[in-house]
Every structure is written in structure tokens, then in C-alpha cells.
Amino acid sequence: MNSGILKPASSPSSKTETSGSRDVLTRLRTDIVSSVFEPETRLKFADMTKRYDVGIGTLREALSQLSSEGFVTVEAGKGFKVSPVSAEELIEITDHFITFEKRAVREAIAHGGEDWETNIVAVHHRLSLIEGLPWERRMERHSEWVERHREFHEAIIAACPGRWLFRLRSIMFDQLDRYRFVTKRAPEGLGGRKLEEHREIMTATLARDADLACALIEQHIRDTSERAIKLL
Amino acid sequence: MNSGILKPASSPSSKTETSGSRDVLTRLRTDIVSSVFEPETRLKFADMTKRYDVGIGTLREALSQLSSEGFVTVEAGKGFKVSPVSAEELIEITDHFITFEKRAVREAIAHGGEDWETNIVAVHHRLSLIEGLPWERRMERHSEWVERHREFHEAIIAACPGRWLFRLRSIMFDQLDRYRFVTKRAPEGLGGRKLEEHREIMTATLARDADLACALIEQHIRDTSERAIKLL
DNA sequence: ACTCTTTCTTTTTTCGAAAATCTGTCTATC
DNA sequence: GATAGACAGATTTTCGAAAAAAGAAAGAGT
Numbered sequence: 001m002n003s004g005i006l007k008p009a010s011s012p013s014s015k016t017e018t019s020g021s022r023d024v025l026t027r028l029r030t031d032i033v034s035s036v037f038e039p040e041t042r043l044k045f046a047d048m049t050k051r052y053d054v055g056i057g058t059l060r061e062a063l064s065q066l067s068s069e070g071f072v073t074v075e076a077g078k079g080f081k082v083s084p085v086s087a088e089e090l091i092e093i094t095d096h097f098i099t100f101e102k103r104a105v106r107e108a109i110a111h112g113g114e115d116w117e118t119n120i121v122a123v124h125h126r127l128s129l130i131e132g133l134p135w136e137r138r139m140e141r142h143s144e145w146v147e148r149h150r151e152f153h154e155a156i157i158a159a160c161p162g163r164w165l166f167r168l169r170s171i172m173f174d175q176l177d178r179y180r181f182v183t184k185r186a187p188e189g190l191g192g193r194k195l196e197e198h199r200e201i202m203t204a205t206l207a208r209d210a211d212l213a214c215a216l217i218e219q220h221i222r223d224t225s226e227r228a229i230k231l232l
Numbered sequence: 233m234n235s236g237i238l239k240p241a242s243s244p245s246s247k248t249e250t251s252g253s254r255d256v257l258t259r260l261r262t263d264i265v266s267s268v269f270e271p272e273t274r275l276k277f278a279d280m281t282k283r284y285d286v287g288i289g290t291l292r293e294a295l296s297q298l299s300s301e302g303f304v305t306v307e308a309g310k311g312f313k314v315s316p317v318s319a320e321e322l323i324e325i326t327d328h329f330i331t332f333e334k335r336a337v338r339e340a341i342a343h344g345g346e347d348w349e350t351n352i353v354a355v356h357h358r359l360s361l362i363e364g365l366p367w368e369r370r371m372e373r374h375s376e377w378v379e380r381h382r383e384f385h386e387a388i389i390a391a392c393p394g395r396w397l398f399r400l401r402s403i404m405f406d407q408l409d410r411y412r413f414v415t416k417r418a419p420e421g422l423g424g425r426k427l428e429e430h431r432e433i434m435t436a437t438l439a440r441d442a443d444l445a446c447a448l449i450e451q452h453i454r455d456t457s458e459r460a461i462k463l464l
Numbered sequence: 465a466c467t468c469t470t471t472c473t474t475t476t477t478t479c480g481a482a483a484a485t486c487t488g489t490c491t492a493t494c
Numbered sequence: 495g496a497t498a499g500a501c502a503g504a505t506t507t508t509c510g511a512a513a514a515a516a517g518a519a520a521g522a523g524t
Contacts, residue, residue: 045476055509057289060477061296068300070399077515079476092394164324167302168400277506287479292507309485311506469522476515485506494497 024052025062032071032082033178034143039084043072070175087232090179094225097172101221102214104157104165109210112159117206123148123155124202131195146177152198156205156213176221179228256284257294262375264303264314265410275304275312302407317411319464325407326457332401333453334446336389341442344391349438355380355387356434363427378409384430388437388445408453411460 028048031037048059063080066072072080108116127148130141138145153173160166197220204213260280263269280291295312298304304312340348359380362373370377382405392398429452436445 044474046474049510056477057292057479057510058508060289061293064293064297065300068297070396077476089395092396096396096400162324163321164302164328164404168328168403171400172396276504278504281480288507289480289509290478309506311486465524467522467524470520472517472519474515474517476513478513479511481509481511483506483508485504487504488502490499490501492497492499494495 023062024054024058025065027052028062029066029069029071029174030143032066033146033174034181037082039082041082043080043082045079069171071178085179085232087229090176090225090229090232093172093175093179094221097169097176098218098221100165100169100172101153101157101217104160104162104169105205105213105217106210107161107165108157108159109205109208109213111161116155116159119158120152120155120202120205123151124198127152127198128195131198146180150177152202156201156217176225179232180224182231183224183228255294256286256290257297259284260294261298261301261303261406264298265378265406266375266413269314271314271316273314275314277311301403303410317464319461322408322411322457322461322464325404325411326453329401329404329408330450330453332397332404333385333389333449336392336394336397336401337437337445337449338442339394339397340389340391341437341440341445343393348387348391351390352384352387352434352437355383356430359384359430360427363430378412382409384434388433388449408457411464412456414463415456415459 037043043063045056045059048063049056052059054062063072063074067074067080071083073083074080127145130138130145130148133141150173154170157166157169197216201213201216201220204216269275275295277288277291280295281288284291286294295304295306299306299312303315305315306312359377362370362377362380365373385405386402389398389401429448433445433448433452436448
């Protein structure tokens with residue numbers, strides 16, 4: 001089957017066209033985050049190499065990487081499978097992420113300069129361009145939203161000098177993305193609210209009000225996670 | 233990371249290399265931790281495949297894994313090199329580790345059962361067998377000490393139910409190991425002191441005195457890290 | 465009916481050749 | 495002398511074939 005010469009990649013959602021050039025690690029992670037592969041699914045080399053059009057070795061390296069990020073689990077001799085999800089894990093991840101993020105925000109506010117501020121304004125604008133859209137159009141560009149949402153939160157803490165703090169936070173953020181996905185098709189509700197929240201977070205941060213920024217971020221994250229828990 | 237597979241532990245062969253019984257990932261990590269390769273050293277495939285007697289693909293996977301653990305850094309097209317070390321990073325790692333460890337200890341004390349207690353006593357005994365030795369003999373069995381030391385601290389927090397907390401802690405612990413190595417050849421000093429400290433930590437933990445255990449552990453880690461900072 | 469082999473199939477894991485990329489050196493040109 | 499281009503050697507990255515391991519199915523013995 002799939003007699004096409006290149007790129008079968010018949011993902012059900014063929015809206016975002018960029019996937020062809022991105023590397024297999026990113027594509028595979030995206031597919032796991034967006035539940036193209038359900039939890040516990042075995043990721044067989046034969047299928048995967050065809051789907052992503054890469055060699056076995058390259059694929060194995062990507063899977064190995066994803067296993068250390070926690071997205072897939074590996075059992076020696078039995079191959080790789082998509083890591084399971086659970087409400088308990090989401091609670092724990094949320095908890096860790098909030099702890100990291102609050103700490104990082106304080107550091108960033110303490111150390112950030114003009115470039116940091118400017119970048120926050122810039123990426124927030126990019127994000128608001130999508131969040132300001134009506135519901136259907138937002139859904140169409142969901143994967144873009146995911147990316148810009150990540151960019152925004154990363155920009156906020158970019159001035160944090162602790163590299164490990166940044167790194168640990170990012171691991172948790174990526175994990176949250178996976179759970180965040182389940183709220184994608186949730187009823188409209190907080191769509192416009194998010195636009196508000198992000199603007200408030202930006203304002204507090206640029207005003208160097210660390211306490212307020214932390215409180216807003218904590219609420220922002222907890223809201224999303226709690227919605228996800230209900231849908232799990 | 234190091235899943236519960238029992239390792240060969242002892243060094244069977246006279247020379248450092250030969251006998252590729254342990255897998256290349258473990259051996260390479262050990263070599264980096266014990267400064268066989270200095271920081272910033274480029275890890276060329278040609279040399280490495282000969283040294284560890286594995287194929288290019290296998291080696292690449294190991295290096296890739298180590299890069300996500302933070303031991304090596306990778307630049308696309310320019311290969312892998314041993315990550316740099318710095319006093320600043322040690323301070324940050326120490327800080328994160330202590331935060332994780334204290335939290336994990338409290339959880340473990342709250343949740344641990346009889347098996348947990350028993351295992352702590354057992355691995356502490358194994359550790360004390362080395363720490364009770366005179367200085368020269370301790371040095372001879374340093375790599376065994378590293379392993380048993382890890383086992384001991386892992387046993388203390390084994391009952392902690394948070395899997396991500398455990399995981400994040402372990403990443404930091406592995407990083408600390410690398411810095412801990414520089415204190416290996418430090419003047420005798422705290423050799424006997426450590427034996428004391430570990431016994432105190434065990435006693436406090438088994439007595440379910442979380443506050444005391446946390447305080448002891450924090451002191452224990454900070455002492456070691458501060459000694460390392462001076463030697464950096 | 466059950467279990468222990470044996471054999472065959474599927475899947476993972478390893479390996480080294482070949483392609484792509486980078487680095488440094490030499491030469492032509494201004 | 496400085497700059498750009500091109501060549502050669504070294505190094506990384508990719509790929510798929512082949513070996514090793516796991517799983518499934520069939521057969522023999524109890």
C-alpha cells in the first residue's frame with residue numbers, strides 16, 4: 001500500500017504542511033503530544049520508518065531521545081511504546097511545573113533587560129493574533145497556537161539565568177502539552193479568557209511585579225490542568 | 233534511567249577496558265563522571281568505537297542519550313563533546329537536588345512500609361562496609377562506593393510515590409556524581425565523618441523524623457558540594 | 465488436557481559502508 | 495596583503511542489510 005514515492009505520512013490532519021522538512025524527533029513528539037498515537041501503542045520500527053521516511057538508526061535515536069523526555073517508554077528487547085497517561089501524573093507534572101515556573105519568573109524579572117522585554121511583547125502579539133480569532137478559526141490553527149503558546153511562556157522566563165531550572169521547566173512544559181491537548185476540543189468557554197490571562201501575565205511581568213505574575217501564572221496553569229483532569 | 237536491572241557491579245577485568253559486558257551507555261557515563269574525558273573534550277566516533285568496541289549507530293545512540301542527561305553537549309554537524317563544568321552549575325545543581333531530595337524524603341517517610349525500611353538497613357550496611365575501611369582501601373574500591381552510595385540514597389526515597397520527583401531527583405544526583413568525583417582525591421578528612429552522617433540519616437529516616445532527616449541530608453549534600461567548589 | 469520442545473515468523477538491535485557535511489589549506493584575483 | 499573560491503582530508507550523519515532476540519505456532523510426550 002501507500003505506493004507514493006515519498007512521504008506517505010497520511011496523518012488524519014493534513015492541515016499543517018511544515019511537517020515534511022522537520023526532523024523525525026520533532027514530528028514524532030508532535031504526533032504523540034497530539035494523540036495521533038494513543039498511550040500504550042507500540043511503536044514498531046517497520047511502521048515508523050515508512051511513516052516518517054527515515055532509516056532505522058535515525059528512528060531509534062529519536063525514540064531513545066523521547067524515552068528520556070518521558071514520552072515513550074522502552075523495555076529492552078521489546079521495543080518502544082507510547083507512555084501511559086493518568087490523572088495522577090498530570091497532577092504531579094502540574095505541581096512541578098508551577099514550582100519551576102514561579103521560580104523562573106522571579107529570576108527572569110530580576111535579571112531581564114530591554115531585549116527580554118521587547119521579545120515578550122513581540123511573541124505575545126504573535127500569540128494574540130491567534131487567540132483573538134473566533135473559535136473555529138482558532139481550532140484550524142491549533143498547532144500554530146501550541147507553538148506560539150510555548151514561545152510566549154518561554155519568552156517570559158528567557159532571562160532566567162539558571163540553565164537547569166530552564167531545562168527542568170521545559171521538560172515539564174512539554175509533558176503538560178500532551179495533557180493540554182485533551183482540552184483542545186473542550187467547549188469554547190475559556191477561549192477569550194486565555195487571551196485575557198496572557199495579557200495580564202505579560203503586563204505584570206513587564207511591570208516587574210513578581211508576586212502578581214506568579215499568582216497569575218499559577219492560576220492560569222491550574223485552570224487548564226483541572227479542566228484536563230475532568231476530561232481524562 | 234538506570235532501570236532496576238542488576239548491574240555486574242564489580243570490575244572483573246584488570247584493565248579498564250576490555251570485556252564489553254556492561255553496555256556502552258553506562259561505561260561512557262562512568263568515564264565522563266570519573267573525568268577519564270575532561271570537559272570540552274570532543275568525543276569522536278572513530279576513537280570511541282574503537283575504545284568501546286561498538287558500532288557507530290550504537291555509540292551515537294548512547295551519546296544522544298547522554299546529551300539529554302546533560303553529560304555531553306551536541307552541536308548539529310559538529311559532533312559531541314563532554315559538557316563543561318563550572319562552580320555556578322554545581323551550585324545550581326546542588327540547590328535543585330536538595331529541594332527534590334527533601335521533598336522526596338518527606339513523601340517516602342509518609343508512605344514507606346516494612347520492605348522500604350528493611351531495604352534501607354540492607355543497603356546502608358553494604359555502604360558502611362566500604363566506608364568503614366581505612367583510607368587506602370576505600371580509594372581502591374571507589375567505583376563500588378559510588379554505586380553503593382547511590383543505592384543508599386535511592387533506598388531512602390524509594391517509597392516516594394511521585395515518579396517524576398524521583399526522576400528529576402535522579403537526574404540531579406547523576407550530575408552531582410560528576411562533581412563529587414573531584415573530591416575523591418581530596419585529603420582524607422571527612423571519610424569517617426561520612427560513615428557517621430549516613431548512619432544518622434538512616435536513623436532519622438527510620439524514626440520517621442522527617443524534619444531531622446531533611447536537615448541532615450541538606451547538610452550532608454552541602455558539605456560535599458562546598459568541598460567540591462573549592463577544588464574546582 | 466497440559467507442558468515442554470522444536471520450528472518458524474516477526475521484531476528489535478547492531479554494524480559498517482556510503483552520503484553529506486565540515487575544516488583547513490592552497491591558489492587566483494583584486 | 496586580503497578575500498573568495500575550490501580542493502582534499504577528516505568527521506559526522508544516514509541508511510538498510512544482517513545478526514540476535516522475542517514471540518507464535520505446531521508437534522510430541524506424559
